[in-house]
Amino acid sequence: MFSLINPFNTYQTLCDSHSLPSSFHPERASSSLSHSHFMASMPETKKFAIEIFEGEDLLADSLAKYVADLSNKFTSERGAFTVCLSGGSMIEYLRKLPEPPYVDSIEWSKWQVFWLDERVVPKTHVDSNYKLALDGLLSKVSIPPNNVYAINDTLSAEGAADDYETRLRELVSKGVITLSPTSGFPKFDLILLGMGPDGHIASLFPGHPLVHENKRWVTFIKDSPKPPPERITLTFPVINSCAYAALVVTGKDEADSVHSVLGKSENPVKLPVALVSPEGELKWFLDKDSASKL
Helix, strand or coil: CCCCCCCEEEEEEEEEECCCCCCCCCHHHHCCCCCCEEEEHHHHHCCCEEEEEEHHHHHHHHHHHHHHHHHHHHHHHHHCEEEEEEEHHHHHHCCCCCCCCCCCCHHHHEEEEEEEEEEEECCCCCCCCCHHHHCCCCCHCCCCCCECCCCCCCEEEEEEHHHHHHHHHHHHHHCCHHHECCCCCCCCCCEECCCCCCCCCCCCCCCHHHHHHCCCCEEEECCCCCCCCCEEEEHHCCCCCCEEEEEEEECCCCCHHHHHHHHHCCCCHHCCHHHHHCCCCEEEEEECCCCCCC
């Protein structure tokens, strides 16, 4: 059942996580709607939200407001905001953050910036997630350099993963990062996730043993099916301990994986993205192409 919620021009429903209404087709929604919005129930009674946008510009606006609102919430409550960035198209989706009205509403000096995963390449390399974030976001806002935690790019993949976990543990001991009382893993305020066409998130790929790593905070991969082969990544226990997670997915190439997780699929848990189930809140940001098979 759908109902029009004014003045926000959203459709809202409550449904099971793997049974979104089969009658909904985003391309058939009224062209006057900016997006469609669902609240769904994950297994273990967890809730998540889904927003479907007519285009990437509307998505970027909504994502910027979402991040800015969470930044203001956490800086007001505890004087800091811990956020994990990812690579791929994420920084492009965040392009509205360093623009008015968002840029002036955020206390950038209280941000603590981390990476969900990183390629083991020099920071100046075109494949570096750090370089991507620096060029597209960090160089445009006033986050103190000491609050930006890039990997040590002089180390091997294994060494870089060990070093990053050590630094995270030090920041937990200093109170910069909190620990989840439920899992005992670090609890980031916000993790920003993308998804590949194969359903991978971070550097956690379908069928790879790292998907099941449940002891380490940070691990490494030397045989990534997507180049470059050597990377470090946060593990699922860390990802799922966060307070808020945003999953941003666009494009027709991702539609099958989105349907596998959110549609009526018989085997949704085969994809790493289906294992994203944070202690806190999860919100999907989709464009109508990625949602076209729901």
